[in-house]
Amino acid sequence: MKHAFNYILSFIIISVLITSCDAVKRVPESDYLLTKNSVHVNGKKDNTETINNLLYQKPNSKILNYPLRLNIYNLARPNIDSIVNANLDKKPHKRAHLESFLSKKQLDKYIDSRISFNDWLKKTGEAPVILNEDRTKKSIKRLNDYYINNGWFDVESNYEIHKKNNQRAEVDYFVKTGNPFIIDSISKKHEPSVVDSIYRLVQRNSFIKQNEQYKTVNLQLERDRITSELRNKGVYHFSQDYIAFEVDTVGTNKKVNIEVQIQDRAIRNQDSVRREPFKIYNIKDVNIYTDGTYERRSETRTDSINYNGYTIYSIGKMRFNPKALTDAIFITPKNIFKDIDRTRSYRYLSELRTFKYPDIKYVENDDETLTTNIFLTPLKKFGLNFSTEVSQSNIQTIGLAVNPSILIRNIFRGAETLELSGIGSIGASKDASNKSSNQFFDINEIGVNLNLTIPRLFSPFNTDYIVPKYMSPSTRISLSATSQTNIGLDKQTFSGTFNYKWSPSRYITNRLDIFNAQYVRNLNVGNYFGVYQNSFKTLNAISTSLNYNNGENLNFPDQTDAFISDVLNNNTTLNPNDADYKTVSNINERKQRLTENNLIFSSSFGLVEDTRKNIYDENFSIFRVKLELAGNILSSASNLLGLNKDSSNRYELFNVAFSQYAKTELDFIKHWNLGKKNVFAVRSYAGIAIPYGNSTSIPFSKSFFAGGANDNRAWTAYSLGPGSSESSNEFNEANFKLAFSAEERFNLFGNLNGAIFVDAGNIWNVLDEVNNQKAIFSGFDSLKDIAVGSGFGLRYDFSFFVFRFDIGFKTYDPSYQDKNRWFNDYNFGNAVYNIGINYPF
Template identity: 65%
Template sequence: MKPQLLKILVLIIISRSLFSCDATKRVAEDEYLLTKNSVTINDKKDNSVAINSLLHQKPNRKIAGIPLRLHIYNLARPNIDSILEEKIYNNPKKLARKTKKLSRKQVDREVEARINFNKWLKRTGEPPTIVDESLTKKSAKRLQDYYINNGWFNVETTYDIDINENHRAEIEYNVETGRPFVLDSISATIKSPVVESLYKKIKNDAVIKKGEQYRTSNFDQERERISSELRNAGVYHFNQDYVGFEIDTIGTNGNVNVDVKIQNRAIRTPDSVRRVPFQIYKIRDVNIITDYTFENRGKPFQDSIRYNSYKLYSYNKMRYQPKALTDAVFITPGEVFKDIDRTRTYRHLNELRTFKYPNIEQIENNDYTLTDTIRLTPLKKFSLGFSTDVSTSNIQTVGLALNPSLLIRNIFRGAETLQISAVGSIGSSKEPKEGDPFFDINEYGLDVKLTIPRLFSPFYTENIIPKYMLPSTRISLAATSQTNIGLDKQTFSGAFNYNWFPNEKVTNKLDVFNVQYVKNLNIDNYFNVYSTSFGNLQDIALNSYNTPSEFILADANGNPILDKSRSNDFINLVLDDSGYASSNPNEYKDVNGIKERKDRLTENNLIISSSFSLIYDERTNLFDEDFSIFRSKLELAGNLFATASSLLGFQKNSNDRFELFDVAYSQYVKTEFEYTKHWDLGKKNVLAMRSFFGIAIPYGNSNSIPFAKSFFAGGPNDNRAWTAYSLGPGSSDTTNEFNEANLKLTLSAEQRFNIFEDLNGAIFVDAGNIWNVLDNTNTEGAVFNSFNSLKDIAIGSGFGLRYDFSFFVFRFDIGFKTYDPFYEVNNRWFNDYNFSNAVYNIGINYPF
């Protein structure tokens, strides 16, 4: 065992022994501290979260086996006010001594501070859980009710309180369920002919089914299902209260006979209630007021349009194309009333991001029809945004950024939004060139995004992607320029994509095309940026190769160094030397690898791709902690132009690649799969897991993946025991500043728990790495050859703290290299497992 692990274990043992006798410090003489609950179901222990959540009393929460919050609470004095009053204010001598050193006001502040600190200890801590037999009886009753609601009608529950020494006690609950009851016959008694007719069509989809075990929750779901189906079939006045169930278990030998009862509509007057059959309602009219405000109510309309049976009104000149609004409205004149149409209308109108929350009023007419009035209050046409940022990094001493933006709503009268964003920043580099100004780093750019709330297409797409899926189109153009940062770059990009939501859980995105052009402006600065590559090259020049004197300079101390300005010439000199290749093959290979990496990272990139992504998200809300998310993406680049280049007979360049606008375009296929799962374990305990697999395969016009499309490993949201870009590829012995490859595999697990109030903790294990596969890299250890390469998966573990600010979570993690593939196969475990080699990560929100 490593010395660090032994120290941690000793610390835990000492802490537990010191705290054990302090746990009952605030437990009265005739009271007992609850230390354990156990539930036995039919002679078998059940520690599941579902069962334990039914118990009214639970032992104090523990961290590493220690009830930390209980001990914090015990540090507080029960009657601090009276103690201080008696100790200071009622003691003239002591008060006199204190007021000699401090003023009376300072003494009062000191006392108040001690009282407030005592309150903080109580508020932060957790009072001891004292055994209360009345609550124990309630817990036993709740266990009994739970099993009755799940079909065990003959269940019996008992409990036993086991009192131990030192004012501690354990409670054991015993449950004997007996035989579960099963649903047998299911009939229906329905008063309204209309409802009876509709029920016959939907009864085969019932949640309650013959032969299944009785569960109360299924009857609740069935009641909700019937109500939803009927309201979406035109029964306007229907709700769940009209659905009831008559249960018969007498003489059925463990079976349950069910009669579904649906009453007539109840019409209440001040003196009586009368019952009438339900009727199906239709939509007579839909009125849309496009510029409603509280001040405008009651005023006459100045403009109106009738479009596809809809009536649109405006207090001023009509500012919207009718189709843009009616496409967002699912309530259709002449159609049967459907509750879901109202819900979809609310959602789609909100997605337009042009109006405040809409108001839909439905008025009942005498002929079983409804008149709907939709009131829309427009948001301001123009919205200005402005943000600033001050930062520092390993590149710059200080950086200042300004990000103004302009949002224009309804720009083409079709509820479109146009967003124009600009970025401008300046910074001071940590290693400025002689003669450069203080702010020698700058970046500026412009980003334009147009969002259209429908599919912008020359084809009719309603049959493929209906409007209830909230389809939208986004067109974007962006350009940025960086100077004095690395190689200096100009980037131009453009995209045309569709988004739609088949249901509440699924999100689809289709990039019809995505164009990205990256131009490097300062290639000569490569070896200043990638200093490790230059260091390796210099080592060969000084110690291995017979380097001509014109390539060698002397530093300030007179030591020989390689002339950095002639690095490219030296590389060509070595690679043209066939004799050196024979006598020093490893060093020759290293120089060739340096050149290949330099050529790849300095070449201009032209990427023209299409992609499709799918997200399946089971979360019901932001606070849901029991869900799964599946993400997938498929991207294809360069195929269209590769086919066109061949058909048109274009000539290839010296590297056997087709060019477009004098740039060799990239051709590859890339796919990604990610699965995230959370388990809510109760008491703010969550087990989270994430897995990721991605691969990008170059072919045709490319033999490698552009840097912007490759994978990297490490960082605060990946394997946290390594910094970003420092891990991999594989087990290769690399010291490059930026390591990347075209295959990635990751698996992470994290146990999250509450410490106190908004402070949470976590322990985690991250595993994964990146490799090269099916490209032009053949570096030993970097290539994924077979499943045997999985032995190079790096494993990091650690712990962290999270503070929840409600609108975001501040995260601090410490990652330790647990299994490091950079070492020899038999010596990879716990080599750098210590705080001096740990990686400290700061992040916002959870990593997954």
């Protein structure tokens, strides 16, 4: 209580100090603090970010309409070094007494700390924005330029400054646009030339269109388009500088007539310039230098190969498969020059992870052809990596892990990459079933993972017509095995994957898993109630109430299994209609599902559309869709293979019932850049996995959970749902999920950002063996069980990653059944504190 009072008192004191600051205390007496800008366009206020960004001067930034950074800046003292030293010299002998008491070195450190803190206040804060009328006039010019460039050629703008007695000022900008100018005609003089022929062929795709409003940006886009079209159709020497537009608005009654002007090629001699029509260039030769480092360019190439018109040179014996190299190069001998071929070659060669960024040069020949020289700098064949990790979780008090890996490039001479990695870890736990153990590190895990990446579709068939090489196709083959001891039920996992990946466009990536095989074996099933102790406590409480074990606690697994068997076989006083009977049945159902071994053979297709232009783009969307099917081939061939059935009438392979299900996921993320480092982001997600045929439930590894730092942040991971059930299970999962989130991110100061968010969603069971009606999605009426969490957080941007801290409050909790579900636990005591890396979506 004492600590809480101190925190509250400190908060009140800091709040009073900040709010008592005079915003104009650092504003000279003859100047005014700019507090507000208003832009009125044709009599209506325009608050859009686009217009406000045109103004040269903007008021100090505010958080919830409060100029926090300005007031932090005002807390700093000007000339702090002089003030500190003046205070020390104010009284005779004060400095000498302090030096004798603290020492001169400590006193100097004190002075430096005062100065450093004052500098931090200035750096963190924001200096007051002083009204400057010259900048206001520049803003008027910028507003006029903006509207003229968007077709309002008759725009008129002015401003009014309102100075107040409290040294504050506001500026009103008034803009009258008039009617916009409309494009009436687009013309180009007909000239019998290569350029003119190509232009007329691609003119229909023009960014300049009749009857549309004039915009200067469209002229630049059209200039870029024409240049790209010509350079991708063999016009090697062409550039944007040869394109001009003549815009005529004289006497046209607000119409715009545009003439496209394309000049001939300028050839410069020593003292003159002559013009000639552009010509189409062809690629004559393509030379590939596999040891193309700058230091070795003068060395003699001792090995060369001619392959499909390409000449490949090497210093020493050739180390690369010619087909692998030529497949990565889009510049083709005897074809016309295309600028996009060089761009695609750069990208594909870089994606091989075998070479450094390549160098591609064109050499002009006398016969109007080009020789292409491609210089490749191979990376080292072997790459070694070694990392360590220290961790802590609800399973282990401390964990130590090592992760060695080796990368082998060009392993089969076809630019393939093989990565072999391993994991070895030990940890200390407080396992309920292992209390007698005197071994401190009682947890261990060991695993190995092999990944082979092939820079093409590995197939016995020619797939170039289906997936051309410009789509950057690749094949990934992976095998992995892990073994865990004293972690939960102790597991051995074996998996293998064979998949294809390709990008049909800049923004879309496809992935096809031809097969994905996974086998999970539980080694310590008897420890189930040691891991899921809440289930054990519930079961034990029912046993005690029945005096089943003479009132003593059950031990596991023998007595717990016997008790479950007796209840379900009606060997106790419970009957199927009793609530406790149903609880025991649910516990047994969950136990059977989570302890059974899993064998999964699946295939899937996934598509990702990501419209981000670069890592700094904050106006983008991401759409993901995935469809996965498991067990169908095995089910169809079960009779042919002579597979046996288990006691539940399920076919088994290797003595394990294989899983059969259909799973689909949809995920959509959208970001809007609101300006001033302010971003609004939303996410919507839906996933469902339906068991059928050989399965009545979904494997734990393929099920859905809710809660956590990247989901509904008001609940911890696995603690939410299913539905409105009041589950106390350690890991709640189900086979249907809905999730929605909205978050506004804003800058506080420097690299520190804040956020407020609302998360909604839940998980349910549907079309599986679960019988708990509160956990089952039965239709639109079940949507009332969508949980809502809200909260706020801080993010610190370290450039290469973002450290995130969020506090989530349970706003609408469906576990309250028929009671009021709103704001029951909306307090810091029941809040969930999340720490994460990077943004949740």
